[in-house]
Amino acid sequence: MRPYLLGLALGLALLAGAGATTWWMLDQRALARAATTYDVPLEPVDIPTDDASRAEGERLAWLHGCHGCHADSLQGKVFVEEPRVMRLVAPNVTQAIRAYSDPELARLIRHGVKRNGTAAFAMPSGGFYHLSDTDLGRLIAHLRAAPVRGDTWPPTELRILTKVALLRDEVPTDAGTMDHAAPRIGASGDTSLVGLGRYRASTICTECHGITLRGQDNAPALVQALGYTLPQFTALLLDGRARDGRDIGLMGTTARRRFRRLTPREVEGLWHYLRAMPLTSSP
Numbered sequence: 174m175r176p177y178l179l180g181l182a183l184g185l186a187l188l189a190g191a192g193a194t195t196w197w198m199l200d201q202r203a204l205a206r207a208a209t210t211y212d213v214p215l216e217p218v219d220i221p222t223d224d225a226s227r228a229e230g231e232r233l234a235w236l237h238g239c240h241g242c243h244a245d246s247l248q249g250k251v252f253v254e255e256p257r258v259m260r261l262v263a264p265n266v267t268q269a270i271r272a273y274s275d276p277e278l279a280r281l282i283r284h285g286v287k288r289n290g291t292a293a294f295a296m297p298s299g300g301f302y303h304l305s306d307t308d309l310g311r312l313i314a315h316l317r318a319a320p321v322r323g324d325t326w327p328p329t330e331l332r333i334l335t336k337v338a339l340l341r342d343e344v345p346t347d348a349g350t351m352d353h354a355a356p357r358i359g360a361s362g363d364t365s366l367v368g369l370g371r372y373r374a375s376t377i378c379t380e381c382h383g384i385t386l387r388g389q390d391n392a393p394a395l396v397q398a399l400g401y402t403l404p405q406f407t408a409l410l411l412d413g414r415a416r417d418g419r420d421i422g423l424m425g426t427t428a429r430r431r432f433r434r435l436t437p438r439e440v441e442g443l444w445h446y447l448r449a450m451p452l453t454s455s456p
């Protein structure tokens with residue numbers, strides 16, 4: 174090879190090497206961001222052992238979308254599959270919880286912090302935070318009683334666009350954004366109809382309508398419920414039917430799969446609460 178060609182080849186090889194090294198370093202930095210840990214203390218939790226509490230726990234698990242995101246029998250599923258974004262697996266809960274103690278599971282649900290201290294992507298824990306101790310105990314009693322399934326899934330894989338977003342701090346998780354010491358709505362002791370509505374709205378509807386219920390992505394601000402009479406609102410929540418007969422996509426399927434388990438008192442409480450909800454403050 175002529176000397177100048179050799180020089181060129183060496184130069185290109187060096188450049189490619191430098192490029193690969195830079196990419197490797199950025200990749201490591203992005204993965205390190207995803208591995209950020211959160212120091213949220215563990216708290217004891219009472220788990221009831223009677224059948225009625227477990228049955229109520231199952232109803233709560235459906236209302237809060239554990240069944241659904243983690244598939245009908247909690248056996249897990251691929252939750253997001255986007256070519257350059259990520260493949261995010263909602264794990265097999267029946268297996269994952271075997272490594273968890275009850276306080277660790279309580280922390281995962283209420284704070285979105287996994288056993289190893291990292292944030293659980295996509296878990297709507299900002300709302301679950303407000304669960305009362307009693308409801309949390311019932312929920313865990315149901316999870317512990319659910320039959321173990323053997324389904325396995327390909328691992329979660331963060332891809333280029335997510336890594337770039339991680340480097341720019343643009344991948345929010347509830348563990349990273351929520352107030353881990355806020356007053357807990359489920360601990361307010363308010364047993365009135367409106368109090369019940371506020372409680373269910375804060376733990377359930379916030380998942381899609383935003384933590385202040387003022388709208389998020391495609392889900393509108395819930396003051397829209399103002400336009401609904403109580404019978405119309407009941408048809409919306411229990412059958413997924415909009416007031417004007419429009420196809421309301423995700424809201425319709427979520428109502429039919431999950432919210433049909435709401436009691437008449439809960440529906441009425443939600444209706445009163447959302448009608449009375451001030452336009453400016455948090456739930």
Ligand code: HEC
Nearest residue numbers: 237238239242252262263264269287288292293294295296
């Ligand atoms: C909006 C969808 C969604 C909802 C609702 C949801 N999860 Fe998850 N959950 C996920 C995803 C996605 C992961 C994986 C997170 C990750 O790997 O960072 C996860 C992770 C988990 C894990 C495994 C944690 C680990 O260490 O791997 C458990 C257990 C779990 N969720 C239980 C629950 C329970 C109980 C509920 C209901 C109170 C619930 N989830 C509601 C999406 C959801």
Ligand code: HEC
Nearest residue numbers: 377378380381391392393397398415416421422423424427
């Ligand atoms: C899984 C996501 C999800 C959850 C959880 C959820 N919603 Fe929705 N909701 C949506 C979306 C998306 C829309 C917008 C539907 C459309 O217009 O296509 C919507 C629309 C609505 C509307 C307006 C309907 C209309 O006529 O335009 C009301 C009222 C509503 N939701 C109430 C609630 C209440 C109350 C809860 C809690 C019990 C709740 N939603 C929980 C996703 C959700």
